[in-house]
Amino acid sequence: MNPKQDGKEDILVAAESTLREAAARLRELLAELAQKLQPFPAFLNMASVQAVELEPSFAPTADHGCVVVLPEGEICEMHLSVMPGIQGIMDIDQVERFTELELPDEEYIVYAATAIRLLSQELRRRGG
Numbered sequence: 001m002n003p004k005q006d007g008k009e010d011i012l013v014a015a016e017s018t019l020r021e022a023a024a025r026l027r028e029l030l031a032e033l034a035q036k037l038q039p040f041p042a043f044l045n046m047a048s049v050q051a052v053e054l055e056p057s058f059a060p061t062a063d064h065g066c067v068v069v070l071p072e073g074e075i076c077e078m079h080l081s082v083m084p085g086i087q088g089i090m091d092i093d094q095v096e097r098f099t100e101l102e103l104p105d106e107e108y109i110v111y112a113a114t115a116i117r118l119l120s121q122e123l124r125r126r127g128g
Contacts, residue, residue, distance in 0.1 A: 031073030
């Protein structure tokens with residue numbers, strides 16, 4: 001039997017298309033939700049860093065380090081470096097760098113769902 005005849009190819013194309021569409025819609029929804037949170041939550045109560053850490057309940061396929069959602073709704077890996085600051089003024093200084101993650105659709109969906117849940121909880125907590 002030809003694979004085209006039994007519909008396997010059609011269902012595989014439909015599955016990929018559905019995942020791509022779901023990830024795109026979640027990306028839009030996450031951006032809208034993130035913009036409603038003004039001011040955006042501080043990362044670990046650091047006033048200088050606005051980000052929410054994402055720890056999905058499902059294990060991602062790769063270790064991405066500290067994954068956060070930013071005020072624009074982007075899902076990034078955060079690199080936080082601590083270095084000695086000016087003596088007497090600040091004992092330590094920090095530098096944060098964000099790298100946007102190139103996630104496959106199915107992994108993006110897991111992180112986006114986690115971000116949407118956390119940001120929705122924060123919006124409800126604020127009475128929004």
